[in-house]
Amino acid sequence: MRLVIAECTINYSGRLTAHLPQATRLLVLKNDGSILVHSDSGSYKPLNWMNPPCTITVLEPGEEHAGLDVAEVWQVAQTKTADVLTVLIHRVLSDVSHELGDATGAEPGLVKDGVEAALQELLAEQIELLGEGFSLIRREYMTAIGPVDILARDASGAAVAVELKRRGDIDGVEQLTRYLELLNRDPLLAPVRGVFAAQEIKPQARKLAEDRGIECLLLDYEAMRGVESGAPKLF
CATH class of the missing domain: 2.70.180.20 (Protein Yojf; Chain: A;)
Structure with a gap:
């Protein structure tokens, strides 16, 4: 850099x-x-x-x-x-x-914790929140520029990349856009569409996502915790 x-x-x-x-x-x-x-x-x-x-x-x-x-x-x-x-x-x-990254020059990537990591785990378990007929391919699907939070397939079998945020802003949409550009170069996955999922999505981010053909999904963290593994929880 x-x-x-x-x-x-x-x-x-x-x-x-x-x-x-x-x-x-x-x-x-x-x-x-x-x-x-x-x-x-x-x-x-x-x-x-x-x-x-x-x-x-x-x-x-x-x-x-x-x-x-x-x-x-x-x-x-x-x-x-x-x-x-x-x-x-x-x-x-x-x-x-300055040279950044590890000894090979590669960026090790973001290690997520807290609510954002929990959202990813919960959405992977409740993949049907993305839509009827969805199935999980994997969490943290690695690309050359970092891991996609969730890679899934919709009811038609098409690949869907999901970027998860606690608060969705323009930077998150830009990040998902870069992932989609890279994933759509893979003939085994293309065409890949995107879903921007967050507990809160700013209006500017929603507008940018819609302009780029990216679907927005609001997540209710507490509701997702309550149905984790199909068993209601008090806390």
């Missing part, structure tokens, strides 16, 4: 246009090809970003950059769409790279 702190100007063009005026920001360039632009506020959310697959080309400043004190231009192009993120580097304050 490469971490660059620089005075920069950011321009995005694609489904919409966006502009970040010149300021000091953190640029995160990941080994998967993605780039994220962070400020010192806004919590964990980047100001702008480009998801993989994308290509990053470093260019010399052109005539259009005259008088803007631009040292170099990063052009980040999405491989599958016409989206382009242009980063104008004015001054680099820090530029460091």
Whole structure:
């Protein structure tokens, strides 16, 4: 992973246009090809970003950059769409790279605990909550970019990938979208559709999921605990 702190100007063009005026920001360039632009506020959310697959080309400043004190231009192009993120580097304050993951460079993945892990176990046992005729293929179905929470088959035999969250937001939908893109490359599984399941789903996440053909499912954790293994429980 490469971490660059620089005075920069950011321009995005694609489904919409966006502009970040010149300021000091953190640029995160990941080994998967993605780039994220962070400020010192806004919590964990980047100001702008480009998801993989994308290509990053470093260019010399052109005539259009005259008088803007631009040292170099990063052009980040999405491989599958016409989206382009242009980063104008004015001054680099820090530029460091680190190898992450284990000895092989692989990310070991998220180890879930608490309610989210319990939701996964309960939904696997009560797979019919996804719909009549569903059957479980397996929990934690491993892919090259991490484990899919649940992989199942619907009544017609088609594969369904399920992403589980306590609170479903846009990041969760993006995560499921990446899994679906990868799973649909497997001829033994494709076509694979997605289900985004959570105790609470934010309106923006629901809208994004629906636009991408992903079904949303609200889960009642307490009700699921009460019917675990078919036996009602008091606690």
